[in-house]
Amino acid sequence: MNRKTLTLTLLLAVVPGITMSAAVYKWTDENGVTHFGDRQPTGAKAERVNVRSGTSSDASASRQSLQEQLQNLEKHQEDEAKQRREAAVEEARRKQREANCATARSNLEVIANHARIRIEENGALRYLTQEEIAEKRAELERMAEDNCGPM
Numbered sequence: 462m463n464r465k466t467l468t469l470t471l472l473l474a475v476v477p478g479i480t481m482s483a484a485v486y487k488w489t490d491e492n493g494v495t496h497f498g499d500r501q502p503t504g505a506k507a508e509r510v511n512v513r514s515g516t517s518s519d520a521s522a523s524r525q526s527l528q529e530q531l532q533n534l535e536k537h538q539e540d541e542a543k544q545r546r547e548a549a550v551e552e553a554r555r556k557q558r559e560a561n562c563a564t565a566r567s568n569l570e571v572i573a574n575h576a577r578i579r580i581e582e583n584g585a586l587r588y589l590t591q592e593e594i595a596e597k598r599a600e601l602e603r604m605a606e607d608n609c610g611p612m
Contacts, residue, residue, distance in 0.1 A: 485498070486500065486510065487507065488502055565608060565609070566605055566609065572594060
């Protein structure tokens with residue numbers, strides 16, 4: 462009795478594994494519809510599919526697709542790095558424009574509020590003439606216009 466029970470138990474354990482190892486084929490018909498079946502079709506090229514892992518038995522295609530995936534990933538990473546560099550450059554330009562704008566506005570305010578402006582030249586202090594002040598004002602207004610407006 463024990464032998465029969467042991468044999469029956471082993472048989473029941475092995476049978477599902479045998480049935481699961483059946484071949485599954487994948488093919489596309491003339492209308493472009495993909496089909497799956499347990500028999501290889503006649504007159505059509507079929508690919509054997511490993512049901513357990515979900516991969517096909519065509520290893521060269523999977524290797525090629527892995528290489529393509531790696532190339533696509535590298536290209537995507539390069540594109541992202543380029544975008545980050547461009548964004549950093551653009552941010553630096555924006556900050557420089559803001560600083561230039563603030564400096565120009567501050568200097569324009571100084572010129573507007575002070576009748577006499579003293580500068581240091583060659584170690585000596587001197588006052589700017591009215592013509593020099595007008596030139597500086599025009600220069601600062603151009604700087605403010607260039608840096609304070611929209612990009």
